[in-house]
Amino acid sequence: MTLRxxxxxxxxxxxxxxxxxxxxxxxxxxxxxEEYRAGAETLVESFGHACTQSPEAPSELVExxxxxxxxxxxxxxxxxxxxxxxxxxxxxxxxxxSSVPRSLRAQADRHEAFAAMISRSVADAEIDVSDSLIxxxxxxxxxxxxxxxxxxxxxxxxxxxxxxxTVAAVLIVGLSVTLPVLSTFxxxxxxxxxxxxxxxxxxxxGSYANDNNxxxxxxxPSDQILRQSADTxxxxxxxxxxxxxxxxxxxxxxxxxxxTSLESxxxxxxxxxxxxxxxxxxxxWGGFNEVSYSxxxxxxxxxxxxxARRGVVTLTDRSPVILKAYQGLPIDPFENSPNHNGRGQxxxxxxxxxxxxxxxxxxxxxxxxxxxxxxxxxxxxxxxxGMMPLQGTERPTSFTDAFVGP
Amino acid sequence: xxxxxxxxxxxxxxxxxxxxxxxxxxxHKNDLLRxxxxxxxxxxxxxxxxxxxxxxxxxxxxxxxTSRRFKPWIFTIAANKARDAMRRKGRRPALGLSAPVGGSxxxxxxxxxxxxxxxxxxxEDDLDSREQQELVxxxxxxxxxxxxxxxxxxxxxxxxxxxxxxxxxxxxGTVKSRLHSxxxxxxxxxxxxxxxxDQQSPKESTRGGNPL
Numbered sequence: 001m002t003l004r005x006x007x008x009x010x011x012x013x014x015x016x017x018x019x020x021x022x023x024x025x026x027x028x029x030x031x032x033x034e035e036y037r038a039g040a041e042t043l044v045e046s047f048g049h050a051c052t053q054s055p056e057a058p059s060e061l062v063e064x065x066x067x068x069x070x071x072x073x074x075x076x077x078x079x080x081x082x083x084x085x086x087x088x089x090x091x092x093x094x095x096x097x098s099s100v101p102r103s104l105r106a107q108a109d110r111h112e113a114f115a116a117m118i119s120r121s122v123a124d125a126e127i128d129v130s131d132s133l134i135x136x137x138x139x140x141x142x143x144x145x146x147x148x149x150x151x152x153x154x155x156x157x158x159x160x161x162x163x164x165x166t167v168a169a170v171l172i173v174g175l176s177v178t179l180p181v182l183s184t185f186x187x188x189x190x191x192x193x194x195x196x197x198x199x200x201x202x203x204x205x206g207s208y209a210n211d212n213n214x215x216x217x218x219x220x221p222s223d224q225i226l227r228q229s230a231d232t233x234x235x236x237x238x239x240x241x242x243x244x245x246x247x248x249x250x251x252x253x254x255x256x257x258x259x260t261s262l263e264s265x266x267x268x269x270x271x272x273x274x275x276x277x278x279x280x281x282x283x284x285w286g287g288f289n290e291v292s293y294s295x296x297x298x299x300x301x302x303x304x305x306x307x308a309r310r311g312v313v314t315l316t317d318r319s320p321v322i323l324k325a326y327q328g329l330p331i332d333p334f335e336n337s338p339n340h341n342g343r344g345q346x347x348x349x350x351x352x353x354x355x356x357x358x359x360x361x362x363x364x365x366x367x368x369x370x371x372x373x374x375x376x377x378x379x380x381x382x383x384x385x386g387m388m389p390l391q392g393t394e395r396p397t398s399f400t401d402a403f404v405g406p
Numbered sequence: 407x408x409x410x411x412x413x414x415x416x417x418x419x420x421x422x423x424x425x426x427x428x429x430x431x432x433x434h435k436n437d438l439l440r441x442x443x444x445x446x447x448x449x450x451x452x453x454x455x456x457x458x459x460x461x462x463x464x465x466x467x468x469x470x471x472t473s474r475r476f477k478p479w480i481f482t483i484a485a486n487k488a489r490d491a492m493r494r495k496g497r498r499p500a501l502g503l504s505a506p507v508g509g510s511x512x513x514x515x516x517x518x519x520x521x522x523x524x525x526x527x528x529x530e531d532d533l534d535s536r537e538q539q540e541l542v543x544x545x546x547x548x549x550x551x552x553x554x555x556x557x558x559x560x561x562x563x564x565x566x567x568x569x570x571x572x573x574x575x576x577x578x579g580t581v582k583s584r585l586h587s588x589x590x591x592x593x594x595x596x597x598x599x600x601x602x603x604d605q606q607s608p609k610e611s612t613r614g615g616n617p618l
Contacts, residue, residue, distance in 0.1 A: 024550060030553065060556065073596065077517045077518075077519055077520055077587060077590040077591045077594055078517075078518055078519070078522035078583075078586045078587050078590050079518065079520070079586040079587075079590045080519060080520070080521075081518075082520060083519065083520050083522070083580075083586075083589070083590075084523045087585065087586065087589060088520075088567075091547055091560065091566060091567055092566075092567075094566075095564045096563075106522065107521060110521040111521065111561075111589070114521070114592070114593060115561035115562070115564075116560070116561075117542060118542060118546070118557070118561045118562055118592075119446070119539065119561065119562045120535070120538075120539075120544065121438045121538065121539045121542035121546075122437075122441055122444050122558070122562055123437065124535055124539060125440045125443065125444065125539060127436070127439055127440045127443050127449075127544075128439070129435040129436055129438075129439045129456070131437075133439075133456060133457070134428075134432075134435065136457060137431070137456065137457045137461075138428070139458055140461055141427070141460065141461055141464045144461060144464065144465075145464075158515070217505060218439055229577045234558060238532075265527065267516050299610055305421050361545055394577070
């Protein structure tokens with residue numbers, strides 16, 4: 001930490017800087033700036049060696065430091081009470097000595113004399129601003145302005161890049177807050193409207209049952225016709241193609257016979273849903289996409305009033321399974337109805353109550369969109385997708401098996 | 407025709423009159439650069455701070471409080487920019503911005519200075535202005551940046567303690583303690599320099615203990 005210059009020993013620049021910092025900190029290492037602390041600690045340690053007379057004590061360093069300390073003007077100086085009071089009063093009076101109390105005025109005059117001397121030394125210093133400094137300064141301001149200049153983007157309002165960044169940031173923050181809120185509002189609104197459709201359908205089912213010996217709606221109540229069609233292995237997914245086979249034609253009966261309207265059988269979540277009949281003699285929806293709700297697949301003949309109880313699922317939001325199976329696509333037995341963007345589905349129980357399910361699986365491992373024999377192929381504890389061997393001819397395995405189709 | 411005030415020129419600049427800046431610069435350029443040079447003790451650092459000061463003026467002109475005077479405001483900006491320039495050049499301000507100076511916690515002894523007992527500027531001094539400037543410059547250079555800063559703002563700019571505290575963002579008590587220490591240290595150093603000068607040329611001076 002020392003340099004030899006001939007016979008004289010002095011501190012190296014790093015040690016001098018550390019010593020300066022140590023002095024200015026009032027010999028408090030914790031107040032020494034970080035960059036000088038290591039050097040200051042070494043110095044303090046070295047001073048300790050001087051006290052212990054250790055043979056390893058770097059005497060040259062200590063001597064050089066002490067020499068420097070002695071040569072430095074004392075930094076710990078302050079004004080006497082009289083001078084300090086005079087300075088404070090002089091400042092408080094707006095630096096007018098005539099306003100300072102008489103007892104302190106001589107001291108204030110002294111401050112004025114020092115202040116005048118310092119001011120003169122500043123004002124009279126032979127330091128003048130060059131033209132180039134002025135020009136450089138103005139150039140810097142111009143360059144800065146150019147960077148901040150509003151830019152034209154082809155429309156009347158000119159924006160600076162900073163403005164655009166700010167607006168973009170505000171929009172992003174705003175959208176990130178409002179979009180989820182709006183999405184939630186929209187989802188809840190559609191869910192409520194959908195629930196009201198199920199309530200209307202519940203009344204319609206009840207009215208139809210009252211007029212038809214307690215049975216669920218069917219395209220034709222004729223046993224003879226039904227038995228004939230049963231012989232031909234009816235496919236319930238023949239939507240819009242054969243009302244004798246199509247399961248949706250059974251549900252359509254409610255609208256066709258005036259128990260409800262097509263509008264109330266149109267889910268707000270189905271953008272292809274129709275609210276008016278395609279023709280006066282229409283007996284079914286035109287295709288899968290138009291059907292909003294899936295109706296209980298009948299076991300074969302019109303059912304008696306045993307369905308009218310809680311736990312028997314009569315109507316659900318449209319099945320996510322049937323269309324995929326019809327198109328030969330893999331299905332997911334855990335997928336919810338597309339009417340609510342896969343968040344869940346409503347079901348109408350036989351007793352007229354409406355439930356909201358967030359999974360197609362009922363409590364007793366009954367999947368509402370699949371017949372029981374297929375449910376047995378699927379372990380509800382293992383999520384998997386795959387081809388399901390649906391043919392469109394499946395029926396509920398038992399009266400209590402929930403299974404709906406278009 | 408009365409000269410347009412600095413404050414009016416700031417208003418004109420804010421409204422788009424670019425020539426107002428040139429007028430303001432011409433009025434204050436020399437004082438400002440001298441102040442910065444004395445404050446930093448470094449011409450390069452002073453010129454850097456000079457440019458930064460007017461750039462800051464350009465950025466802050468809209469926020470200028472027209473009830474205040476322009477000159478103290480621009481000099482305070484300059485003091486802050488000088489500190490930044492010193493930092494960039496690797497010359498640290500002596501202490502942190504809010505650290506008090508002298509008398510607290512240092513463990514060192516404090517020497518109290520009474521200005522009435524100090525040799526100082528007196529009519530009988532035969533110093534020419536250049537010589538006095540050199541002595542003042544030397545005494546100023548012996549101060550740390552923080553002491554120099556507060557001394558110049560009070561003694562040269564005549565800012566009140568409250569203004570200094572607000573502009574430097576330090577407690578008012580710190581302003582007082584720093585200024586007391588700055589004046590005392592400056593006066594003591596200046597006195598020593600005068601004594602040294604007397605010793606070198608005893609015939610030239612009969613300076614004694616009767617100040618002023």
